[in-house]
Amino acid sequence: MTKGLYVETYGCQMNVRDSRQIVALLKEEGYSEVSDPKLADVIVINTCTVREKAAQKVMSRLGRLLGLKKRKEDLIIVLAGCLAQQRGESILKRMAHLDLVIGTHQIRHLPTLIRKVRYTGAPLIELSFSTGLYCYPEAPLPEDKEPCAFVTIMQGCNNFCTYCVVPYVRGPEESRPAEEILAEIRCLVEKGVREVTLLGQNVNSYGQTLTDGITFPQLLERICEIEGLERIRFTTSHPKDLSEELMACFARLPKLCPHIHLPFQSGSNKILRLMNRGYTREEYIEKIVHLRNICPHIAITADVMVGFPGETEEDFCATLDLMEKIRFDNLFSFKYSRREGTYAANMVDDVPAEVKAERLTILQKKQEAHTWEKHQALVGEKVEVLVEGRSKNSLMDATGRTPTNKIVNFPASEDQYGKLVTVKITQAFLHSLRGEIIE
Ligand code: SAH
Ligand code: SF4
Secondary structure (H helix, E strand, O other): EEEEEEEOOOHHHHHHHHHHHHHHHHHHEEEEOOOOHHOOEEEEEOOOOOOOHHHHHHHHHHHHHHHHOOOOOOEEEEEEEEHHHHHHHHHHHHHOOOOEEOOOOOOHHHHHHHHHHHOOOOEEEEOOOOOOOOOOOOOOOOOOOOOOEEEEEEOOOOOOOOOOOOOHHOOEEEEEEHHHHHHHHHHHHHOOOOEEEOOOOOOOHHOOOOOOOOOOHHHHHHHHOOOOOOOEEEOOHHHHHHHHHHHHHHHHOEEOOOOOOOOOOOOOHHHOOOOOOOOOHHHHHHHHHHHHOOOOOOOEEEEEEOOOOOOOOHHHHHHHHHHHHHOEEEEEEEEEOOOEEEEEEEHOOOOOOHHHHHHHHHHHHHHHHHHHHHHHHHOOEEEEEEEEOOOOOOOEEEEEEEOOOOEEEEEOOOEEEEEEEEEEEEEOOOOEEEEEEEE
């Protein structure tokens, strides 16, 4: 009989990709995925700790799942991901029913560790960092038939933005060898994948830890040569490392989708300095202007934060002003959250919670107006969409994204899944577009 595996994922795309790898690895051990934790023999919670809210959400969910152990004694509950890396030891001490805690570099060892726990019956914790092992080339690829896939091209981060816990929980930056990445993408394409999103905390600095001298633009060029692959995306870029050479790729490489996610975090030079971001607002704007010159229809999205220590009304207005100047296609916006162990944790978290909330609301309202304006402008336009599968909203509809990463829902038959189609946009909403296939 197969054993049930239930995986729950929190946080970023890197975690989504890691969870897929967990599923693939445990499938080889005879597990099959179940959608109800009550049916599982192993439960994996893949966690995030980038903000306190994410960590709290995981903790309360974990508490509830641990209750399942009362009904099923041989159930194994695994805590994985960034929160596990950061607070695994103290969580294990507090939560008696937790069986296994693994850090961000231990995924490939998960099957062995689960077997060990089963054998000894004792809880286990493995948080060590490793080099070169993270990308497990020998691990099986995800099996789902989706036409889009995430491909991790590097791990960790050396930037140490003062607010950010990522360098501590994901370890130092390390790039994955190009040949390994290319082999994985070729294999994905053989399985029907048409679009890949290359993942890393700062993909712009790809290659710096490798000895073969390959740069990120050169990697993109080689990926473009893979026959059968239609689209390439990447995330995340850091403004300080966004080179001329990389920007030129948007004009030069036809498979590279015209969209860049370029977090700016704040529009105030004072705050950017305190954040250790390594660029000024003027430099950021200059890069966007350059990108738009090279590729006029490029979509620009970003991350931004409000309420960083020392952020005055004037600093916040500088953020709003930057938004007005750039007019982003979309923004991911957050309230600053103090993270233990970071440099900024030593600064006084002096912006009151209600001011953070108020600033976030103002910022999000402004962005909604900009997003709405961009979506409205697409009504009547013909856009190329990769049909990704069934829409969540309606059984009759399929869903896909434009090259600029906007979600489109439209009627389509199942034999069109995985294909590129031309869609005429008929209606705009705040979070998606509606259209009909015309070719
Ligand atoms: N490596 C990526 C993003 C990592 S975290 C980059 O450099 O862009 C994703 C986003 O979470 C960040 O861009 C930032 O906007 C937000 N974030 C990170 N730490 C945070 C904190 N302590 N409080 C609030 N938001 C945070
Ligand atoms: Fe965090 Fe900065 Fe690294 Fe992004 S670049 S992961 S925000 S330290």
